[in-house]
Amino acid sequence: MAYLIKNAQAVFSPTQADATDIRIRDGKITELGCQLQPSTEQSEQVIDAAGCVVWPGLVNTHHHLAQSIMKGVPGGLNQNLNDWLGSVPYRYWPKVTPELMYHAARLGLYELLRSGGTTCADHHYLYHATTSPELEDAVWRAADELGMRLVLCRGSATSVGSHHGMIEHGIAPETIGQIIERLDASRVRYHQDGGDAMRKLVVAPTSLIHSSDPDGLREQAAYAREFKLGMHSHLLEVDFDEVASLKKYGKRAVDYAGDCGWLGDDVWFAHLVHCDDYIIDRLASTGTGIAHCPTSNCRLGSGIAPAIKMEQAGMAITLGVDGSASAESGSMLQELNLAWLIHRAVHGPDATTLEKALSWGSRNGAELLGLHDVGEIKVGMAADLVLYDINQPRFAGVHSPLTAPLMCGEPVSVKYSFVQGRVVVDGGEVCGLDEAELTARVQESVAQLIRS
Numbered sequence: 001m002a003y004l005i006k007n008a009q010a011v012f013s014p015t016q017a018d019a020t021d022i023r024i025r026d027g028k029i030t031e032l033g034c035q036l037q038p039s040t041e042q043s044e045q046v047i048d049a050a051g052c053v054v055w056p057g058l059v060n061t062h063h064h065l066a067q068s069i070m071k072g073v074p075g076g077l078n079q080n081l082n083d084w085l086g087s088v089p090y091r092y093w094p095k096v097t098p099e100l101m102y103h104a105a106r107l108g109l110y111e112l113l114r115s116g117g118t119t120c121a122d123h124h125y126l127y128h129a130t131t132s133p134e135l136e137d138a139v140w141r142a143a144d145e146l147g148m149r150l151v152l153c154r155g156s157a158t159s160v161g162s163h164h165g166m167i168e169h170g171i172a173p174e175t176i177g178q179i180i181e182r183l184d185a186s187r188v189r190y191h192q193d194g195g196d197a198m199r200k201l202v203v204a205p206t207s208l209i210h211s212s213d214p215d216g217l218r219e220q221a222a223y224a225r226e227f228k229l230g231m232h233s234h235l236l237e238v239d240f241d242e243v244a245s246l247k248k249y250g251k252r253a254v255d256y257a258g259d260c261g262w263l264g265d266d267v268w269f270a271h272l273v274h275c276d277d278y279i280i281d282r283l284a285s286t287g288t289g290i291a292h293c294p295t296s297n298c299r300l301g302s303g304i305a306p307a308i309k310m311e312q313a314g315m316a317i318t319l320g321v322d323g324s325a326s327a328e329s330g331s332m333l334q335e336l337n338l339a340w341l342i343h344r345a346v347h348g349p350d351a352t353t354l355e356k357a358l359s360w361g362s363r364n365g366a367e368l369l370g371l372h373d374v375g376e377i378k379v380g381m382a383a384d385l386v387l388y389d390i391n392q393p394r395f396a397g398v399h400s401p402l403t404a405p406l407m408c409g410e411p412v413s414v415k416y417s418f419v420q421g422r423v424v425v426d427g428g429e430v431c432g433l434d435e436a437e438l439t440a441r442v443q444e445s446v447a448q449l450i451r452s
Contacts, residue, residue: 001421002026002044003383004036009390010402011054012358013377022054024383027196027421032379051391052415053402055358056375057118057384058332059365062153062232062270062291062320064089065108065122065139066096069445070325081238081300086168088325093126094171095452098134101126103441105142110438111330112321113146113430115412116386116405118419120148121291121320121369123232123270125155125206129172133182140190140199145432147424149197149384151369152190153204153232154183156220157211176216180223187227195372196382196420202230209241209253214260221261230266230370232291236279237271237302254279263288268368270320272310273303280306284313289368292360294338295329296322308343308351318365329410336361337409354403383421389413389428 003024011019016032023031025042038046067089076088096104105122112120120143126135136152143150157173174182183203191201203224205212224231235241236253245253257263265287272283272290283290292307307317319335321327327334340357366375373382388405390398392413398404405412417425424431 002039002042003047003418003421004038004044005047005049005054005385005387006036008049008052008054008387011377012056012402015378022377022385024418024421027383029377029379029381029383032377047387047416049387049416052387052389053404054377055116055386055388055405056362056377057386057417057419058112058116058336058361059119059318059369059371059375060112060117060321060332061121061268061318061365061368062293062322063108063120063122064125064323064325065105065120066093066101066124066126067323067325068104068108068111068330069100069442069449070323071328073325076325081302082240084300084326089323090168090171092449094128095449096126096135098132098138100445100448101135102138102142103438103445105139106146106433106438107442108324108330109142109146109148110430110433111324112332113148113417113425114414115331115333115410116388116414116417117332118148118384118386118417118424119151119366119369119371119374121151121153121202121232123153123155123204123206125157125204127154127156127174127179127182129174129178131174133185136186143199147419147422147431149199149371149374149419151200151202151230152186153202154186155204155206157206158213158216159211173211176219179216179220183223187229191229193228195370196374197371198420200230200370202232204232206234208233208235208257208260208262209245209248214249217260217262225266230268231262231264232268232270233262234271235269236274237297239274242274252279254282258282258286268318270322271297271302271305273297273305275306275310277309280310280313280315284310284315289316289318291318291320292339293320293322293327293335294342295334296327298338298342299326299328304342304346307339308347316364316368317360318368319361331410332361333405333412334410336406340406354406358403358406383418385418386414387416389415
């Protein structure tokens with residue numbers, strides 16, 4: 001299907017700042033300009049973008065979609081990360097069926113879409129010795145149905161180790177043989193190469209320090225690099241990672257990661273809150289990336305990742321919403337807004353700009369995930385676009401319309417959204433999804449978790 005988007009109030013484009021119109025053909029942006037006319041050679045649908053600003057689709061580099069049915073669990077509301085893990089995600093993890101996983105994934109992806117997200121990297125860690133493959137299949141299915149790009153970061157644990165959540169709930173880890181065998185099955189079935197792939201698989205042990213052994217980490221790194229898969233994990237969200245690494249391995253956490261093959265330009269870590277200059281230098285010099293998750297880090301009281309120092313050292317900053325059990329909004333726009341604000345509060349008003357925050361949440365994220373044809377509005381790029389309707393009272397007083405959604409934050413209204421040139425939000429409605437049905441299924445899922 002070909003489209004002509006016309007009459008936008010503003011378009012966030014690095015190549016044509018005055019553009020108001022965008023032509024889409026075969027999933028790509030083929031023309032930018034003003035007063036473009038419908039093609040006489042090919043049928044195309046005209047989208048009236050009057051009152052809208054057009055951004056590249058937002059790219060979420062760290063999520064836990066399973067947690068979408070674990071929001072606001074009372075026992076974990078005021079706990080730190082280590083205690084919260086036992087009270088919330090690991091308490092419910094063994095009770096998540098494929099059906100519950102499907103509804104949780106749909107909810108999480110729906111929330112991303114309605115905030116402007118078009119790509120989700122889901123750190124899916126619901127794997128143990130007897131895990132059913134249908135749990136993972138449910139995530140792929142939900143993304144396919146909603147038309148979103150999915151990067152499934154396949155979690156794993158080879159030992160209980162010092163992982164508080166696994167210890168408390170007696171979760172039996174996989175063997176390294178099971179991990180590699182199951183990874184390979186997923187790779188063959190789902191993974192796509194290319195800079196505009198709709199599906200990518202990533203090797204992603206849930207914790208390098210607390211539930212993985214060195215040999216297993218090295219074997220997973222070797223597998224990832226053999227098949228050119230990305231590598232992802234959590235690191236230094238709290239200082240317990242550093243304490244445990246020194247105690248168990250006699251090395252700082254970042255050095256342990258490096259010794260196990262887990263630093264490089266094909267690796268990124270979520271959080272990286274507790275980083276000093278030495279850690280930042282090691283990460284930057286190896287090209288290792290970050291998924292900055294400010295909302296979750298605030299919610300759990302973990303701290304603020306030194307993203308400004310990291311960027312100054314040469315690291316590309318990307319943004320993730322983390323799981324909705326510790327960042328209940330599930331909104332990419334929330335992350336952009338808070339990332340823009342929180343570093344200004346610490347470092348002053350010139351620490352972050354609106355344009356920088358938007359790049360963190362779009363182009364930087366796409367590059368980190370290997371989606372090199374995604375994340376910018378320019379000719380030749382994949383048509384992943386979001387049209388925010390700012391013709392509303394709360395935006396009427398804004399003097400800078402292009403960045404109004406980021407400045408004003410939630411709630412926003414996504415009028416249209418495209419992924420690979422396909423409409424996934426149409427007139428404010430998420431395609432292929434009945435909101436009332438989704439609400440009912442999620443409410444039933446939460447009630448089932450509470451009963452079990």
